[in-house]
Amino acid sequence: MLHAGWLGYFSLACAAIAAAILLHFLIKKPQLDLRQKLFLFMGLGVFPTLAAATSTVAGMERLTTRDFCGSCHVMEAHYQNASDPKAQSLAARHSRNPFFGKESCYACHADYGMYGYALTKLGGARHVYYYYLGGYGDMTMAEAKRAIHLVKPYDNLNCRQCHTTTARGWRDVPDHTALQKELFENRVSCASGGCHGFAHPFTKGPDGLGMMSAASASAAASGAPVPVAPPSGAPQHGAKP
Amino acid sequence: MNLSPLLERLRERSVLGLTRIACWAALAGLAIMSLSVVWPGSLQVMLAMSAGQGLGILAFACYLLSVILDLTRPGARPSFVPANARVSSEPKAKPDK
Numbered sequence: 001m002l003h004a005g006w007l008g009y010f011s012l013a014c015a016a017i018a019a020a021i022l023l024h025f026l027i028k029k030p031q032l033d034l035r036q037k038l039f040l041f042m043g044l045g046v047f048p049t050l051a052a053a054t055s056t057v058a059g060m061e062r063l064t065t066r067d068f069c070g071s072c073h074v075m076e077a078h079y080q081n082a083s084d085p086k087a088q089s090l091a092a093r094h095s096r097n098p099f100f101g102k103e104s105c106y107a108c109h110a111d112y113g114m115y116g117y118a119l120t121k122l123g124g125a126r127h128v129y130y131y132y133l134g135g136y137g138d139m140t141m142a143e144a145k146r147a148i149h150l151v152k153p154y155d156n157l158n159c160r161q162c163h164t165t166t167a168r169g170w171r172d173v174p175d176h177t178a179l180q181k182e183l184f185e186n187r188v189s190c191a192s193g194g195c196h197g198f199a200h201p202f203t204k205g206p207d208g209l210g211m212m213s214a215a216s217a218s219a220a221a222s223g224a225p226v227p228v229a230p231p232s233g234a235p236q237h238g239a240k241p
Numbered sequence: 242m243n244l245s246p247l248l249e250r251l252r253e254r255s256v257l258g259l260t261r262i263a264c265w266a267a268l269a270g271l272a273i274m275s276l277s278v279v280w281p282g283s284l285q286v287m288l289a290m291s292a293g294q295g296l297g298i299l300a301f302a303c304y305l306l307s308v309i310l311d312l313t314r315p316g317a318r319p320s321f322v323p324a325n326a327r328v329s330s331e332p333k334a335k336p337d338k
Contacts, residue, residue: 008278008279011274011275011278012275012278012279015271015274015275018267018271019268019271022264022267022268023268025260025264026261026264026265032256032257032260032311037308040260040263040264040304041304043264043267044263044264044267044300044301044304045301045304048267048270048271048297048300048301049297051271051274051275052270052274052293052294052297055274055275055277055278055289055293056286056289056290056294058278058281059277059278059281059285059286059289059290060286062281062286063281063283063286068281068282068283071282124283125287127283128283128284128287131283132284
C-alpha cells in the first residue's frame with residue numbers, strides 16, 4: 001500500500017482537490033463564466049500538474065527500494081540474502097548500511113554520471129520488459145538463477161562512489177596498490193572471488209566461489225545440484241576474464 | 242441560407258463538449274496517477290507516467306481549446322450558458338388562441 005511518505009499524501013491530496021473541482025463541474029453543470037474557468041484551470045492545470053510531479057517523484061523513489069526489487073519472484077533469493085541480518089555476503093553487509101541499506105540494490109547497481117539516472121531507468125524498463133514479455137515472469141527460481149545475469153560486467157566505479165581508494169586504509173593494503181591500475185580499468189572486479197567475494201555468492205555455485213571452481217566441479221560430480229553456467233558470450237557477475 | 246446560427250450553436254456545443262471531455266480525461270489520468278501512489282509497482286508507475294500524464298496533457302489541451310473557442314466566438318458573449326439556464330432565460334411563447 002502507501003509507502004511514499006508525505007510526498008505520496010501530497011500527491012493524493014492534489015488529485016483529490018482536482019477531482020472535486022472536476023466532479024463539481026460535471027455534476028452541478030454551472031455556467032462557464034470567468035470564475036468557473038479559473039476553477040477549472042485549477043482543476044485541470046495546477047492541481048493535476050502538482051499531482052503528476054509528486055506522484056512521479058514518489059513512484060521513482062519507491063522503485064529504488066530493496067523491497068520493490070525483491071517483489072519480482074526471480075529476485076527472491078537475492079532479496080532474502082540481502083535482507084538476512086546474519087548473512088555475510090557483500091550484498092547483505094551493504095544492505096545493513098543505515099544510510100542506503102533500504103535502497104541497497106539501487107545504490108550498488110545504478111549507473112552514475114551525467115546520464116546515469118536516465119540510463120538506470122532505461123535499464124529498469126528493460127527489466128520490466130523481460131519480466132512481463134521476455135519470459136522471466138514464468139521462470140522458476142532454478143531457471144532464473146541459470147538464465148538471469150548482469151547485462152554488463154559490474155563497474156568498480158560503483159564501489160568507488162563510497163570507497164574512494166584514496167584513504168590510507170585502502171592504500172595500505174598491498175593488493176590494492178598492486179592492482180590499482182587493473183581495478184580502475186575494470187580488469188579486476190572488487191566483487192570477485194579472489195578479492196572481496198561475490199556480492200550474491202549463491203548464484204555462483206554451491207560453494208559460492210564461482211561456477212567453474214574445483215569445489216563446484218566436485219559437487220557436481222557427487223550429484224549435488226549445480227547451476228548451469230549462462231550461455232557462452234553472455235556477461236556474468238564478477239571479474240572480466 | 243444563413244449558416245452562422247448553426248456554426249454558433251456548433252461552437253457552443255464544442256466548447257461545452259470539449260470542457261466535459263477535458264474533465265473526464267483529467268479524472269481518468271488522476272485515477273491512474275493516484276493508483277501508482279497507492280499501489281506502487283513497475284507497471285503502475287510506467288502507466289502513470291505515460292497514460293496518466295498523457296491524459297492529463299490531453300485534458301489541459303482540450304480545456305485550452307475550449308477557452309480559445311469561447312473567447313473567439315462572435316457575439317461578444319463572455320461564455321456560454323448551460324442549456325437549462327438558456328431555456329429559462331428565453332421569453333416564453335404565447336399560447337395560441
